[in-house]
Amino acid sequence: MSDTPIDNSHDQHAVRRQKLAEMRAGGFDPFRASVEQTHFSQDAIRLHVAGQDNIVTVAVAGRLVTIRDMGKSQFAKILDQQGQIQIYVKKDVVGDETYAMFKKIDLGDIIGVKGTLFVTKTGEVTVRVESCTLVAKALRPLPEKWHGLSDAEQVYRQRYLDLIVNAESRARLLLRSKIVSHIRRFLDAQQFIEVETPVLQSVAGGAAARPFQTHHNALGVDFVLRISLELYLKRMLVGGFDRVYEIGRNFRNEGVSRRHNPEFTMLEVYQAYSDHRGMMTLIKDMLTSLCRDVLGTTKIKHAASGQEIDFGGAWREVNYKDLIRETTGDAEWFARSKAEKIAGAEKLGLHVDPKWEEFEITNEIFSKKIEPTLIQPTFVMKLPKELCPLAKISLDDPTTIDVFELTIGGMEVAPAYSEQNDPDVQRAMFEAQAGEEKQNIDQDFLLALEHGMPPAGGMGVGIDRLCILLTGAESIRDVILFPQLRQRGEVKIETVAPVALDKVFASPKPTA
């Protein structure tokens, strides 16, 4: 072995490992240290009373994200769940030994400090550190402090780094949590009961989508992952839970895109003795209160169109068929032959497959030419009955069903129905299904309906899409913590000399 050590100063991982090794050799294991935390960062900052410096003592903890070293004193910032707080470490105050230790701490390390609050000459509430403990050594460097992390792949695969260095990502994903928790409080307050229903199902019902398949070894049977919550929540209505909801993960074995993740979160709500009109009130109240209480405004900017979406006013109601007639310029559209409908769709610049059913051709016009233009909250009413076999037929037009689709920002946000509760009609509608909307028939669900399900309004809300809308995100991946990406090869971590566990854990020194 040579006397001159290899210059590893360029390799930040190696430098940090070396520092850790020295600490351990000196009898201090940062990963066994613990520390007091009396406040989160922003709560601590609020404790400071103007003009009264160094009176209130706090203990805060978090990741070191900024260091400004001025020789015998340093300003630094630590990041916790609430955000950042500045700390001031002064040699005179903490003493030589602690100061020397602090000088060795790296950006990214997790520390706890205790001290008094004061205001700097630039007006920032800061902790004047009296004691300081390293509680977790970061062996990897943080991404760049100014630009943050911008490589999309790393943002998604290593979300923790994104959350540490990109404040807007942290805020957006925190907002998602607040949205979901507000929805729970809103529904709970109206005596809705939150339930949990099976993810592993024998029949993927409640929607038309290709499911993921799996296998249960002990039972020796195949299962699918649910594609919808609907049919089990309706069984709860049969069972006498009159107002139920579930916020749960659905799985669809389909493409991945800006708007689609293979697993996504749905809210489904069912209210006995209500109907789709009742659901309109419910969703409007839910979303306006959400805007008011969580966003603090009922007017939000729609990222894609630049328009302002106003949740505060009256929401437009319009019939599906009227929208189609208006867009095609053909008052008799629904009386036209299939060939005429194909020609009409092509005139609008759409490609239609002649194999499609007529309602599918019409719906192509809706989803390509109409839906994207519905930016303000719009209830699209009375959809063709083929589009959903689970709703009640409209009394005044038996070719349509009593439903609405709430569309906001050009996206379908919440479909709702007057739920079908006639077991015979339900069975007939399942059997008469056609085209891509065809659902698998869940016989056990039909048995439940034969026991009697109260009339009910039901609604589904795509939580991810709602979050895209309310957070101004551009992609579903920005509102899902760990979006699905293609599997990358094995993650390689440089091998390091194995730690001698008996030495590391033999005699941990009490924390400083």
Next chain:
RNA sequence: GGGCUGGUAGCUCAAUGGUAGAGCAGCAUCCUUUUAAGUUGUUGGUUCCGGGUUCGAAUCCCGGCCAGCCCA
């Protein structure tokens, strides 16, 4: 599945067929109220992978992998 764009230091980005660079981070130095702190010096590269063209390839061509956008 198809089209387009991209992949260069830990991170953010340059280098338009001719010596692979900068900022931040790191290392070393000065600085006891900084705000992307400042100062002086400095280390660091399988240019995603595999072929090919060329005197010479990060750059051009072919194939693959991964990502983003658009389309189906």
